Amino acid sequence: MALIASTRSTCVRRRVGAVIVLENRILATGYNGSPAGTQHCTDIGCLRQQLGIPSGERHEICRGSHAEMNAVAQAAASGTAIRSCTIYTTVEPCSMCSKLLINAGCGRIVYMVPYPDELSRTLREEAALDSGIYEDREAVMRVLHGAIPLQK
Ligand SMILES: [Zn+2]
Ligand SMILES: [Zn+2]
Numbered sequence: 077m078a079l080i081a082s083t084r085s086t087c088v089r090r091r092v093g094a095v096i097v098l099e100n101r102i103l104a105t106g107y108n109g110s111p112a113g114t115q116h117c118t119d120i121g122c123l124r125q126q127l128g129i130p131s132g133e134r135h136e137i138c139r140g141s142h143a144e145m146n147a148v149a150q151a152a153a154s155g156t157a158i159r160s161c162t163i164y165t166t167v168e169p170c171s172m173c174s175k176l177l178i179n180a181g182c183g184r185i186v187y188m189v190p191y192p193d194e195l196s197r198t199l200r201e202e203a204a205l206d207s208g209i210y211e212d213r214e215a216v217m218r219v220l221h222g223a224i225p226l227q228k
Contacts, residue, residue: 078143078164078188079216081105086116087140088125094143094165096151096158096182103156106147110139132192135172144173148180162186164210171196178203186210 082093086109096104110116117125117140124138135142141149144165151158159181163169168191169177177185178199185200185207200207210216 077102077105078166081107081143082166083107085109085143086118087138088117088122089131090167092143092165092167094147094163096147096161096163098158098161103158103161104147104151104154106143106145106150108140108143109146111141114139116140132170135170142170142173143167144169145176148176158182167191168193168207168209169196171199174199174205178205188213188216 078093078095080093081095082091085091085093085107090108092108094106095102096106117138122138122140124134127134127137129137144163147163148158160183161181162184163177163182163186165185165187167189168187169185170191170193174185174193174196182205185205186209187207188210190209
């Protein structure tokens with residue numbers, strides 16, 4: 077489902093999706109893109125892209141916010157507590173998102189692809205926030221390639 081959310085992304089560099097789950101129920105979803113009502117990087121270009129900023133650096137100059145931020149914001153907007161949740165995300169959270177998730181009381185992070193942000197890992201370790209890579213990549217690929225039919 078995080079992969080499906082990522083298909084709505086409006087980032088010109090990488091599509092990321094996130095799903096916040098508690099007790100097998102989806103509380104919120106998010107993808108990376110600009111705040112509601114503002115122009116997107118796909119419409120007017122992205123400064124990080126134009127300046128050739130390497131992956132993992134200078135997030136603050138892009139108008140887009142991250143999938144995890146948008147999912148947490150969606151929960152906040154509807155007054156949904158996400159303490160003890162698991163967040164599933166297609167890419168390992170950056171340091172800004174890790175700060176947000178730590179203080180939102182997130183209980184676990186599961187990601188598909190690692191992201192080069194040492195501070196992010198350090199913060200999560202210090203805060204004892206359980207996080208790790210999604211192990212069953214074969215299952216993801218089977219879903220992506222349509223090997224698992226949709227239930228009728
Ligand atoms: Zn951008
Ligand atoms: Zn982030």
